[in-house]
Amino acid sequence: MKTIVVHSGGMDSSICLSLAVKEFGADNVLSLGFSYGQRHLNELDNAKNIADHFGVKRIIIDLNCMSEITDNALTNKDLKISHSQGESPNTLVTGRNGLMARVAAIHAEHLGANSIYMGIIEVEEANSGYRDCSRKYMDLIEAALRLDFDNESFQIRTPLVFLTKKETLELIKDKNDLLYLVENTITCYEGIPKEGCKVCPACKLRNSGLKDYVKGHPEFSFSYINKI
Numbered sequence: 001m002k003t004i005v006v007h008s009g010g011m012d013s014s015i016c017l018s019l020a021v022k023e024f025g026a027d028n029v030l031s032l033g034f035s036y037g038q039r040h041l042n043e044l045d046n047a048k049n050i051a052d053h054f055g056v057k058r059i060i061i062d063l064n065c066m067s068e069i070t071d072n073a074l075t076n077k078d079l080k081i082s083h084s085q086g087e088s089p090n091t092l093v094t095g096r097n098g099l100m101a102r103v104a105a106i107h108a109e110h111l112g113a114n115s116i117y118m119g120i121i122e123v124e125e126a127n128s129g130y131r132d133c134s135r136k137y138m139d140l141i142e143a144a145l146r147l148d149f150d151n152e153s154f155q156i157r158t159p160l161v162f163l164t165k166k167e168t169l170e171l172i173k174d175k176n177d178l179l180y181l182v183e184n185t186i187t188c189y190e191g192i193p194k195e196g197c198k199v200c201p202a203c204k205l206r207n208s209g210l211k212d213y214v215k216g217h218p219e220f221s222f223s224y225i226n227k228i
Contacts, residue, residue, distance in 0.1 A: 001111040002028035003157075005119075006104045007058075009033070009047030011185045011206060012119030012160055015168055017054060018177055019159055020117050026055035030111070032104050033060045036096070037067040037075040040191035046184060053180060061103060070094050074189060081189055081200050088129035089201050091189055097132035098141050101156055105145045115155040121168065122161055123205065135161045165209020166216070175220065182210065182222045194224040 002024040007013045020029045031051040033044050044060060051058040066075055073079040073090040083089035097120060104116045120133040131137070135158055142156045160168045172178040187206040188196030196203035207228040214220055 001030055001108070001113045003113050003115045003117060004030045004032050004104050004108045004111070005056075005117040006100050007031040007033055007047050007051065008119070009043035009045075009050060009185060010119070010187045010202075011181060012121055012168060013117075014047075014050050014119075014181050014185050015171055016117040016119045016157075016159060017050065017056065018172060018181070021054050021056060029054075029056050030113075031056045031058040032107065033058070034063045034100055034103075035060055036063040036093070039074060039077050040186060040189055042191045043186045046186045046193075050181070050184060053184075061107075063099070063103070066093060066096070066099075083129070083201055088131065091201065092130060095132065097130075098137070101138065101141050102145065105154070105156070106148075109149050109151070109154070114151070114153060115157050117157045117159070120158050120161055121163060121165070123164060133161075164212070165205055166212035169209060169213045178220070179222060195227045198228070 003020050005013065005017045005020050007017050017029070017031055031047065033047050035044060048058050070093065072093050073081045074093050079090060081091055097118065101116065101118055108116050118138060120138065122134050138156045138158055142154070146152050146154050169178065172181065183194070186193055187202045189200040189202055190197045195207060198207060210228055214225065
């Protein structure tokens, strides 16, 4: 195994999966998902289908303890999703990306892989208040992992981190693969496919990015283009 992609089944992590397959080949990539009591649990089924599409092996690791040690609207379905001006959204799962990166990296090191992929993007930090979606954050985790593994070359790869949502879509050169991801990834925190609920922060960013992409590529179309 050459690399592991932390793969939720959403657009960003699925783009990372496609990039990893292009660089390393499907047989050398592992799609790794986490079950942590997320309200959009159906994203895991989608991720399995996407991994199959790219010919990649898929495993899921149980982190359901998250709902026992912290409270948020992503793991507590009794809470209504909200995002007040100037505050982090109540869908923020404190430390989630750092924990997932560490667990995925430990497994990668065990398998002899020298990197993992994380589909974080700083526009999420800037626009949605997700503090663990920056390269600065991942640099800290990466430094600790290099100490853990006694390996200064271990990498947390974040190919989307400095891009806009539109620019992340530009990375997929094969329009058939792009169409597949647009139709089959789940971004919505309510687990609603395609255009999603259109209200949660994730849906707003995804749909805005898709609209910007279509402006530059008017020939590109998908089943819910008129709903966003």
